[in-house]
Amino acid sequence: MVERPQKVVKRRRWTNDSINGQRQSATGAQADKQQARTDSGQTTGAQTDKQRAKDRTKTGQTHLNANKEEKAMMKMGDNRVPEYSGKLRSHMVEIPRIISKCGGIRIFGRRIKSLVFSTDIAIIRNINADAVIAVYPFTPQPAITDAIIAASDLPVLCGIGGGTTTGQRVVMLASDAEFQGAFGVVLNSPTPNETVKEVKAVIDIPIVVTVVSEKDDISGRFEAGTAILNASAASRTPWVVEKIRKKYPDAAIIATGGPNDQSIEDTINAGANAITWTPPTTGEIFKAMMEKYRAQKI
Numbered sequence: 001m002v003e004r005p006q007k008v009v010k011r012r013r014w015t016n017d018s019i020n021g022q023r024q025s026a027t028g029a030q031a032d033k034q035q036a037r038t039d040s041g042q043t044t045g046a047q048t049d050k051q052r053a054k055d056r057t058k059t060g061q062t063h064l065n066a067n068k069e070e071k072a073m074m075k076m077g078d079n080r081v082p083e084y085s086g087k088l089r090s091h092m093v094e095i096p097r098i099i100s101k102c103g104g105i106r107i108f109g110r111r112i113k114s115l116v117f118s119t120d121i122a123i124i125r126n127i128n129a130d131a132v133i134a135v136y137p138f139t140p141q142p143a144i145t146d147a148i149i150a151a152s153d154l155p156v157l158c159g160i161g162g163g164t165t166t167g168q169r170v171v172m173l174a175s176d177a178e179f180q181g182a183f184g185v186v187l188n189s190p191t192p193n194e195t196v197k198e199v200k201a202v203i204d205i206p207i208v209v210t211v212v213s214e215k216d217d218i219s220g221r222f223e224a225g226t227a228i229l230n231a232s233a234a235s236r237t238p239w240v241v242e243k244i245r246k247k248y249p250d251a252a253i254i255a256t257g258g259p260n261d262q263s264i265e266d267t268i269n270a271g272a273n274a275i276t277w278t279p280p281t282t283g284e285i286f287k288a289m290m291e292k293y294r295a296q297k298i
Contacts, residue, residue: 093127093285098261099275102268104130105228105252107183107206110155115254115276119144121151123279133230133254133276135159135186142176155183157208160199162191174199174207184208186230189216193224200225208254214243222248231255231272238263238270245271 085092095114104113116129119136134148134156145158160173174185184206187196191209199207206227211218213233221229231253233240241255255272257264264275 089126091289093123093279095127095129095277095279096257096261096264098264098268099257099277101265102275103273105254105273107131107155110183112155113274115157115274116154117256117276117278119148120282121148122282124148124152124154127279129154129277130274131155131157131183133157133159133186135188139165140173142173142180145173145177145182146180149177149180149182156181157184157186158182159186159188162187162195162209163189166191166195168198170195171198171202174203178203178205184228186210189232193217193220196221196224196226211240211244214240218244218248218251222251228252228254230276232276235263238266241267241272242270 095116099114102113104111106112110130112130114129115131115133116124116127117133117135118124118127119134124132132148132152132154134145136144136159140159140161148158149156158177160177161170165173170187170191177185182205185199185203186208187199187210189210189212196207196209207225208228208230209221209226210230210232211221218229229244229251231237231241231244232255234256235258237255237258241253244251244253253272254274254276255267255270257267257272257275257277264277267275
């Protein structure tokens, strides 16, 4: 029987140093892997942060665009003003639309931009002005004032004199106008400041004093109790308004607008808060209607 030679298996002897080395290698490999994952995570995190920033920017821009569109729609909606005129009142007197450009004066909660200069009740009842300035070239009479206020569906500023009519009579007319429901009283340019003070002492509605020149005692008017100035200087009105506005930036100013849109715009640009407008007379309106009727018969 032949004996086979035994295979010698060399066993590796593990020493502490070798074990520690293996462990350190394994630990290093794990650390490398962990570092790689960390680096990868940081890169991914940075990319994610950038993406989030982009998303936020995009979202903010979207909201911004939406707000712009919403404001545009609101503006468009404001310009679309529904209007009803009816059949019987379709030919009513309309003030120039350019007057709406002025800021207006708020009296007892009502903002007044346009005032019709008329005492004609038929005109007053058929015009789209914000208020009436009822001044006429005669001695003011309570019967006239009462009739205009009673017939008008608009606030009325009533003339109470100050030129030909003076003294205690002006004070009594002012008191009567307030009791009848006037929104204010109008005094003519020659009115002394002492009379303005006396009127102010008895009424609680605004006093309007007419100004015909930039040389008028404006500061004295305000000290006496004037609440609103009424600039009426014919073709020089825009210039007078501008002078007053520069010196008294917070003054309430009503001004005559003149004969056309350009003169009205010039007065507004000069600083007028509200505009008085003189409408055509009933005779002029009737003349146009009669010409139309006659043309239909031919």
